[in-house]
Each structure stands twice: as C-alpha cells, then as structure tokens.
Amino acid sequence: MVMADYGDDKCFTRGTLILLRHGSTEWNEKNWFTGWADVPLSARGIEEARLAGRLIASARIVPDVAYTSRLTRTIQTATIALAAADCKRIEIHQSWRLNERHYGALQGRDRDAALVEYGHDLLQLWRRSYNGTPPEANGDDTAAERVLPDEPGVPLPRAESLKDVSVRLLPYWKEVVEQQLRRGRTVLVVAHSNSLRAIVKHLEQISDEDIIDLNIPIAIPLVYVFGREFHGMTGRYLADASLS
Numbered sequence: 001m002v003m004a005d006y007g008d009d010k011c012f013t014r015g016t017l018i019l020l021r022h023g024s025t026e027w028n029e030k031n032w033f034t035g036w037a038d039v040p041l042s043a044r045g046i047e048e049a050r051l052a053g054r055l056i057a058s059a060r061i062v063p064d065v066a067y068t069s070r071l072t073r074t075i076q077t078a079t080i081a082l083a084a085a086d087c088k089r090i091e092i093h094q095s096w097r098l099n100e101r102h103y104g105a106l107q108g109r110d111r112d113a114a115l116v117e118y119g120h121d122l123l124q125l126w127r128r129s130y131n132g133t134p135p136e137a138n139g140d141d142t143a144a145e146r147v148l149p150d151e152p153g154v155p156l157p158r159a160e161s162l163k164d165v166s167v168r169l170l171p172y173w174k175e176v177v178e179q180q181l182r183r184g185r186t187v188l189v190v191a192h193s194n195s196l197r198a199i200v201k202h203l204e205q206i207s208d209e210d211i212i213d214l215n216i217p218i219a220i221p222l223v224y225v226f227g228r229e230f231h232g233m234t235g236r237y238l239a240d241a242s243l244s
Contacts, residue, residue, distance in 0.1 A: 015181060015184045015186075015225065015226040016061060016181075016186040016225050016226070017177075017186075017189065017223065017224040017225075017226070018061060018186070018187065018189065018221050019196050019199060019216075019221070019222040020052055020077065020078075020188065020189070020190045020219065020220075020221050020222070021190075021191065021193060021216045021217065021218050021219060021220075022045070022049075022076075022077040022190060022191070022218070022219070023042075023044070023047075023048035023052070023073070023076075023077050023080075023218060023219045025039040025040065025041055025042055025045055026039065026042045028042070028045075028218075029042055029044065030110070031110060031112060032109060032111065033107050033108065033109050033111060033114070034100065034103070034107065034108075035100055035102050035103030035107040036071070036099060036100060036102050036103075036107065038071050038072050038073075039071075039072070039073060040076060041072075041076045041077065045073070045077070045219070046076070046080060048077075048218060049076065049077040049081045049219060050080055050081070050084045051084075051219065052077070052081045052084070052220065052221055053080065053082060053083065053084025053085040054084050054085070055221050055238040055239055056084075056085045056221055056238065057085040059221075059238055061085075061223065062085075062087065062186060063087055063186050063188040064090070064187065065091055065093070065180055065185060065186075065187055065188070066082065066092045066093070066188040066189070067094075067098060067176070067189045068093070068189075068190045069094065069095065069096065069097075069098040069100065069190075069192060069195065070094050070095065070096045070098075070099060071099055071100065071192070074098070074190045075092065075190075077219070078188065079092065081190070082188070090188070095172055096151075097171070097172035098172070098189070098191045098192075099192070099195065100191075100192035100193065100194055100195060101165045101194040101195070102137070102157040102158065102160040103134055103159070103160075104133070104135050104136045104137045104159025104160075105134060105135040105137055105159070106126070107137065128211075128213075129162065129211075129212050130161065130162050130163050130211050130212075131161050131162075131208070133159050133161040133164070134159050137158050162194055162197060162198060162201075162211065165194050165195055165197075165198045166198040166201065166202070169195055169198050169199070170198070170202060173199060173202065177189060193215075196222075197216055200214060203224065203235070204235070217237070220238065220239050221237065221238040221239075222235060222237050222238075223236055223237075223238060
C-alpha cells in the first residue's frame, strides 16, 4: 500500500476506520518479545505517535471515537496521536480483546537468542502463521496479570496463536467497533502487530496461508473508507509503509 492521495477538496469524516500500530517501546528497540508485558513507549515511540497524529491531521481525517488495548503503549499512542491531530476531546475506550497476542514463554526473551534456540522455521511459525502457538508461559505471569481480561470467567491466556487472537478479538470488533462504522462514524483503533493483523485478515478476507506475509508497520496510519451499506471498502497507508 502507498501514500493515500485524498486531495485538497476531500475530508473523510464518515464511515472511516484508522488502524494504528503503537509506537516503539524500549523492548522493541532491544529486540525482545513483548506480548502482554505492559511496556511504555520509548522516546522514539512518543515521536512516532506524534507523527502519526500529524499524518491523520494532514489527511483531514477527524476521528469520532478511539479504541485501544489495555496495554499502556497503545493508550499512550492514542493520546499522543490525537493531541497531535488536535482531537484531544475524543473518547478513548480500552479493551483487553485488542491486546497483543500472548507470546507465552517467549515474552521478555531476546529474539536473536530465541532464533538460535528454536531455529528460523519454528520461530517463523510461531510469530507469523495463523495457527502456530509458542510454548506456554511458565510460573507466575505477573506482567500479564496487570492487563488480564476484564470479563468474569475469562482466564489469563498462557500463549496465543493468531487464530486465538482472532477468536477473542472479532466478537468485540463486530459488536462494538463495526457498529460505529456502520453508523458512519470515523473510528481510530490503536492496537498491536497481531491484533491489527487479525482485523486486516478479517476485513480483506486474507487466507490462513497468506496471512504469514502480512506485516503492520509501526505508527503509520492505515485508513479504510467504507462505501454505502458497509461495502466498497478501500484501504491506504498515510505514508510509505516500507519506511517503518
């Protein structure tokens, strides 16, 4: 996807979805698996969030409502981006269903060290495929417990595949986010690599096999404009995604 050209005479403020992956964290920069660990933005991530907000403002897109995961890095990104877009009064709703996938025993581990231990093929299966699930977390998962599911009877996951993410995310998507879009509202969703991959897979009907090739760049808004009756969807990044 390439730079979206909306033209000076157009202002998409209805039936529009903005997907935004959170800005960089220190764990991203250290090349560690993060998952449900609640890591804040780094200084670089803060600047990335500001740039995302400026891109949204430059495209003259005005969000009506925003949704984030319960993880600090998405809440920070949404708050900073909306401020940069001069949309400070937008309501921000949080849900654990938009959390990043739980990386199980890989959380907090260096990616290069994991590559040496498990090999490229197995690690690629766990990271990028639809059905691959990493080894479960061992012992106390105190980092994840701070952002555990906020619904009675829903247990804390010990590891998740992208399929698991889709299963817990899509009901929230259909019952909450999609309903806002069907009302013609402009919705900002700030989430994570895998929760956004699950959404894009659903929207674009990407196959279980082809999803392995989909990457969501950091802090570059991906905008979908929906046509009448929620049909005729088109999607574009607001900047060159290859630069992320």
